[in-house]
Amino acid sequence: xxxxxxxxxxxxxxxxxxxxxxxxxxxxxxxxxxxxxxxxxxxxxxxxxxxxxxxxxxxxxxxxxxxxxxxxxxxxxxxxxxxxxxxxxxxxxxxxxxxxxxxxxxxxxxxxxxxxxxxxxxxxxxxxxxxxxxxxxxxxxxxxxxxxxxxxxxxxxxxxxxxxxxxxxxxxxxxxxxxxxxxxxxxxxxxxxxxxxxxxxxxxxxxxxxxxxxxxxxxxxxxxxxxxxxxxxxxxxxxxxxxxxxxxxxxxxxxxxxxxxxxxxxxxxxxxxxxxxxxxxxxxxxxxxxxxxxxxxxxxxxxxxxxxxxxxxxxxxxxxxxxxxxxxxxxxxxxxxxxxxxxxx
Numbered sequence: 620x621x622x623x624x625x626x627x628x629x630x631x632x633x634x635x636x637x638x639x640x641x642x643x644x645x646x647x648x649x650x651x652x653x654x655x656x657x658x659x660x661x662x663x664x665x666x667x668x669x670x671x672x673x674x675x676x677x678x679x680x681x682x683x684x685x686x687x688x689x690x691x692x693x694x695x696x697x698x699x700x701x702x703x704x705x706x707x708x709x710x711x712x713x714x715x716x717x718x719x720x721x722x723x724x725x726x727x728x729x730x731x732x733x734x735x736x737x738x739x740x741x742x743x744x745x746x747x748x749x750x751x752x753x754x755x756x757x758x759x760x761x762x763x764x765x766x767x768x769x770x771x772x773x774x775x776x777x778x779x780x781x782x783x784x785x786x787x788x789x790x791x792x793x794x795x796x797x798x799x800x801x802x803x804x805x806x807x808x809x810x811x812x813x814x815x816x817x818x819x820x821x822x823x824x825x826x827x828x829x830x831x832x833x834x835x836x837x838x839x840x841x842x843x844x845x846x847x848x849x850x851x852x853x854x855x856x857x858x859x860x861x862x863x864x865x866x867x868x869x870x871x872x873x874x875x876x877x878x879x880x881x882x883x884x885x886x887x888x889x890x891x892x893x894x895x896x897x898x899x900x901x902x903x904x905x906x907x908x909x910x911x912x913x914x915x916x917x918x919x920x921x922x923x924x925x926x927x928x929x930x931x932x933x934x935x936x937x938x939x940x941x942x943x944x945x946x947x948x949x950x951x952x953x954x955x956x957x958x959x960x961x962x963x964x
Contacts, residue, residue: 621716623671623697626744632700633673635743639781640789641670642677643798645875646807648866649776650680654748657769658682661762663752665727668737668773669696670746683751684727685855687804693720696747699734703744705763708732710755731756733763735770740778748773792820805855806862809876814884818935821874825888825929832888832929833895835902836942837865839881840921840954845913853913857920860911868905869898884939892928892959899924899957907955921955930962937963 626632636642654666665683669676676696677688691697695717699706711717711729722729731754734747748770758766793801793816801813809817825832839845839861846854858881865883866875873887885902889895903922910917925946929938941960949958 620693620719620721621698622692623694624701626701626703628743632743632745635739635741636670636672636745637795639739639745639777640795641679641745641777641781642672643795643802644679644789645802645809646680646862646866647780648871650773651682651863651866653769653773653776654680654682657748657750660765661750663731663750663756665751667696667749667751668746669694669734669749671697671700671744676746679746685805685852685859687807689722693722695720695722695729695732695751696734696749699736699747699749700744703736705736705767706732706734706747707758707763709757712755727751728753730754733758733766735766737770737774737777788820792817803877806858806877808862808866808883809874811876811878814876814878814886814935817874818886821886821888822929822935828888830888830890832886832938833898834927834929834938834942835883835885835887835895835899836925836927836939836946837883837885837902838923838946838950839906840923840950842881845918845920849913849916849918856913857911857918861906861920861922864905865902868901873898884942889928892926895926895928896957896959899926903955903957923949923954924957925949925960926957927960928962933963 650668654668658666667678667684668680669678671691675688675691676694708714708717709731711723717723729751731752732749734749736744737746737748739745801809803810822832845857869875869885873885875885877883887898903924907921910919923946925942927938927942927945945958945960949956
């Protein structure tokens, strides 16, 4: 196996990647959508937006792969970054650079790989948009050009994101090392610790905007049955897909977190209970309207939601307790529904 080479200007390349503040950040709707459409377009098993860090490649967006990162020295993407040019491997078993690579001899058993380098604004290669499949295949010239164009779309979004409001808020809130402890590795959402950290910021932002902080408490219905029927790997697939669907139904500035297990919370600034209820229903329908793919099978999943509107001076614990009580009531009434908690009197 040939390890991925280290570029001569590695310090400049790494600095460009660090400056973008992309590493160890939550999944984002636009990139999730793009990798999903790319997989459908090319009919491959896996599509990744891979960022090549110091000693790892970390996946900003992924579909078809459970791992959130792999070592850099065994990465295919590291070769594309070092070469500063697209890399297409039609059959990894026939390529001496990769034939005995552990990603070829073991899961995910890569045979076909195509990686389009992604560049920072100052033209440093920071990662790739890549296609992976477990059977050999070829790419036509038209398909190669299309992959280049898709890479341009990814680059454009990453550049815009780096100067956007959400990125500024993120940089102000936590640094990169702190982010690592606040991300749920399976769903790539913020975790329970992030709720403690970000709640005061979200409450203050809602108040400054003349709105109220709303909470959605979300629980996937009968999730134990999924684990019993499909195993924990199947359950993980449902959690990943559920997280993507919730993010799609929410707005860009809403904060979505995984508390643990099959429980999620979203914090959002709204004008009233009606607006909160409409968003909650979007989340419920996003999960329930279409079955989820577990391996080669389709399985219907529903969710129950409890909603609550924050009141002046109300603590985080009180708001979430009311939303959780409403969730419990939704389950008692038959599940797959949204229930709103009345204000405290």
